[in-house]
Amino acid sequence: MAEGEFDLIARLVERLPSASPRLRLGSGDDAAVVEGGRTSATTVDAVVEGVHFTLPEFPLAAVGRKALASALSDLAAMGADPGEAYVVLAAPDSLGSDALLEVADGIAEVAEREGVAIAGGDFTRGPALVLAVTCVGYEGEVPLVGRGGAEAGEVVVVTGELGGAAAGLQLLSGAGGTDVSEGDRDALVARQLDPRPRLAAGRALAASGATAMIDVSDGLGADAGHLADSSGVGLEIELTSVPAPPGLAPALGGADAAERAVAAGGEDYELLATLPPERLEGAREAVAATGTALAQVGAVRAGQGAVLRGRDGAEVEAPGFDHRRGSRAGSS
Amino acid sequence: MAEGEFDLIARLVERLPSASPRLRLGSGDDAAVVEGGRTSATTVDAVVEGVHFTLPEFPLAAVGRKALASALSDLAAMGADPGEAYVVLAAPDSLGSDALLEVADGIAEVAEREGVAIAGGDFTRGPALVLAVTCVGYEGEVPLVGRGGAEAGEVVVVTGELGGAAAGLQLLSGAGGTDVSEGDRDALVARQLDPRPRLAAGRALAASGATAMIDVSDGLGADAGHLADSSGVGLEIELTSVPAPPGLAPALGGADAAERAVAAGGEDYELLATLPPERLEGAREAVAATGTALAQVGAVRAGQGAVLRGRDGAEVEAPGFDHRRGSRAGSS
Numbered sequence: 001m002a003e004g005e006f007d008l009i010a011r012l013v014e015r016l017p018s019a020s021p022r023l024r025l026g027s028g029d030d031a032a033v034v035e036g037g038r039t040s041a042t043t044v045d046a047v048v049e050g051v052h053f054t055l056p057e058f059p060l061a062a063v064g065r066k067a068l069a070s071a072l073s074d075l076a077a078m079g080a081d082p083g084e085a086y087v088v089l090a091a092p093d094s095l096g097s098d099a100l101l102e103v104a105d106g107i108a109e110v111a112e113r114e115g116v117a118i119a120g121g122d123f124t125r126g127p128a129l130v131l132a133v134t135c136v137g138y139e140g141e142v143p144l145v146g147r148g149g150a151e152a153g154e155v156v157v158v159t160g161e162l163g164g165a166a167a168g169l170q171l172l173s174g175a176g177g178t179d180v181s182e183g184d185r186d187a188l189v190a191r192q193l194d195p196r197p198r199l200a201a202g203r204a205l206a207a208s209g210a211t212a213m214i215d216v217s218d219g220l221g222a223d224a225g226h227l228a229d230s231s232g233v234g235l236e237i238e239l240t241s242v243p244a245p246p247g248l249a250p251a252l253g254g255a256d257a258a259e260r261a262v263a264a265g266g267e268d269y270e271l272l273a274t275l276p277p278e279r280l281e282g283a284r285e286a287v288a289a290t291g292t293a294l295a296q297v298g299a300v301r302a303g304q305g306a307v308l309r310g311r312d313g314a315e316v317e318a319p320g321f322d323h324r325r326g327s328r329a330g331s332s
Numbered sequence: 333m334a335e336g337e338f339d340l341i342a343r344l345v346e347r348l349p350s351a352s353p354r355l356r357l358g359s360g361d362d363a364a365v366v367e368g369g370r371t372s373a374t375t376v377d378a379v380v381e382g383v384h385f386t387l388p389e390f391p392l393a394a395v396g397r398k399a400l401a402s403a404l405s406d407l408a409a410m411g412a413d414p415g416e417a418y419v420v421l422a423a424p425d426s427l428g429s430d431a432l433l434e435v436a437d438g439i440a441e442v443a444e445r446e447g448v449a450i451a452g453g454d455f456t457r458g459p460a461l462v463l464a465v466t467c468v469g470y471e472g473e474v475p476l477v478g479r480g481g482a483e484a485g486e487v488v489v490v491t492g493e494l495g496g497a498a499a500g501l502q503l504l505s506g507a508g509g510t511d512v513s514e515g516d517r518d519a520l521v522a523r524q525l526d527p528r529p530r531l532a533a534g535r536a537l538a539a540s541g542a543t544a545m546i547d548v549s550d551g552l553g554a555d556a557g558h559l560a561d562s563s564g565v566g567l568e569i570e571l572t573s574v575p576a577p578p579g580l581a582p583a584l585g586g587a588d589a590a591e592r593a594v595a596a597g598g599e600d601y602e603l604l605a606t607l608p609p610e611r612l613e614g615a616r617e618a619v620a621a622t623g624t625a626l627a628q629v630g631a632v633r634a635g636q637g638a639v640l641r642g643r644d645g646a647e648v649e650a651p652g653f654d655h656r657r658g659s660r661a662g663s664s
Contacts (some may be wrong), residue, residue: 024371025476025478029410029478029479029480029562030373030375030406030407030409030410030478030479030545030546030547031373031374031375031406031407031409031410031412031467031469031476032373032374032375033371033372033373033410033471033476033478034371034372034373034374035370035371036368036370036371036372038367038368038370039356039365039366039367039368040365040366040368040372041362041363041364041365041366042363042364042366042416042418042451042452042466042468043362043363043364043418043452044418044419044420044452044453044454044464044466045454046420046422046454046456046464048422048456048457048458048459049459050458050459051456051457051458052456074362074363075362075363077362077363078361078362078363078365080363084374086374086375086376086466087376088376088378088420088464090378090380090462119374120374120375120376121376122376122377122378122464124378124380124383124384125380125383126380126382126383126460126462127380127381127382127459127460128458128459128460130422130458130462130464132376132378132420132454132462132464134374134376134418134466135363136374137363139365144357144363144365146357146361146362146365147361147362148361213362214362215362230361
């Protein structure tokens with residue numbers, strides 16, 4: 001290998017936090033050796049230039065942040081304790097070492113904030129910037145929560161606010177309304193460029209009796225549909241009960257667009273969960289203690305699929321963002 | 333997501349073996365849930381079209397086989413029991429579902445042969461075919477073996493034969509000598525298109541007292557250098573002691589080219605290990621019982637780096653294949 005590439009890899013690795021009591025052997029051997037918990041949750045997530053983000057609209061650090069945060073969000077949706085992450089970075093020659101170090105800094109920022117060790121990785125040249133992140137988490141004192149345990153009669157809850165990431169994307173592209181305050185604008189853009197995996201809220205929900213859980217990455221309608229399908233139940237969700245961030249309607253140019261963003265925006269990385277009704281108050285308090293609000297947004301019924309009702313009580317179509325193509329479902 | 337893509341993912345997943353007594357929850361949830369061994373070894377490995385392989389010279393099934401086999405080879409080099417694999421597949425629209433199913437069939441072939449469960453993955457469109465494979469293995473009855481334990485006075489051993497994968501690549505590209513039998517030609521090409529991770533031999537070496545181990549993916553000289561650096565020792569290797577496959581010199585057009593392929597060819601995925609001399613015979617028998625030969629090829633000395641000596645006793649330069657660029661080191 002050319003010396004320059006060796007140096008670059010060393011400089012990339014140096015930026016990434018790798019300290020973990022579980023890690024017996026980290027980067028630089030054939031494989032990382034982990035003294036893990038007996039039960040682990042593992043997820044892989046890839047982001048591809050031109051599909052999931054475009055350059056230079058996206059700052060390089062944001063690409064790194066988002067790649068790791070979106071993978072960690074899957075662990076949050078299991079109620080897992082985050083453990084180690086492994087990062088594959090493919091980049092074209094046109095991205096020099098300074099650019100790649102910016103990507104690494106974004107990864108490191110999230111890893112440090114969330115307490116994740118970067119235990120290994122692979123670097124290669126390629127035709128576009130691609131990040132593939134594997135995250136391993138561990139079962140804590142309560143069992144991990146899948147998507148398949150919801151039962152009729154339970155309530156549907158959502159953490160935080162939905163729609164902000166979609167508005168942030170519009171604002172970044174130069175579209176979107178102008179009647180939005182600078183503070184609201186910055187907060188909406190941050191939802192797109194610096195999403196926060198709800199790890200603590202996920203653990204709180206698991207401990208509070210969540211029967212099924214998923215992160216809202218594809219959009220509320222799509223992800224509610226996934227949870228409903230896995231559980232073999234129907235979900236009914238009232239969009240008027242779903243909290244939206246300040247400035248959403250002005251940023252998107254109206255209440256209809258705001259409702260669509262809440263229903264189908266995706267990439268907010270909040271958690272959607274189901275709970276027995278008698279566990280709702282306890283869950284609300286436990287999630288509030290992590291700094292995040294929990295809203296009851298609907299109910300689990302016998303049946304199948306997810307139905308979202310809008311302001312006028314009519315069903316809202318919410319096809320969801322297709323992260324595998326970077327396009328709206330049905331648009332291809 | 334467009335229905336076609338949903339179908340495609342379902343068809344891809346259906347081809348991949350996922351049965352494992354360790355897997356509590358596989359594909360289709362936020363993360364795979366694994367009841368693993370306490371100590372695990374994890375590696376990630378990416379192959380990129382145009383960097384690690386070209387289409388259509390490489391059959392699509394071979395791309396899938398090689399992506400998984402090369403990641404498993406890292407587990408072999410730790411002496412780990414293979415466990416689960418997670419596959420990220422990015423592919424351009426020009427590769428239709430039949431093409432992607434061929435890739436999946438290649439992955440499935442290796443997974444079934446080696447007893448690996450495909451526990452999760454991600455599919456996305458992208459500008460080129462990219463496969464990123466994460467493999468998790470487990471420590472068995474003997475501790476995992478890293479690269480850092482070699483000590484002066486020990487012997488250096490290699491499994492199998494080296495140089496065949498480089499000759500196979502030449503033959504695939506239409507270059508290479510014509511004075512090679514059909515049987516030898518097929519065997520050399522198979523070394524390139526269907527490499528076998530030495531998982532059983534790796535476990536046998538770990539159980540036989542290997543102090544350091546690495547898989548020969550970048551080339552004997554480069555990988556011996558990595559092991560020497562990690563262990564803080566020097567390695568001396570006699571190339572005349574390293575077994576080469578039948579037909580290597582005819583396929584490459586001469587003894588000099590054959591020696592270079594043995595020294596620097598890479599991608600053979602054999603194992604290079606160090607052992608106390610008194611453990612050599614036992615190791616040879618244990619590795620032979622797995623169907624692979626073990627050759628003593630050199631010695632560990634105080635000092636640093638790896639020195640390879642050729643037929644005339646002179647030092648051979650062996651820069652190694654740069655898998656991160658798809659080029660010889662120093663060529664960029």
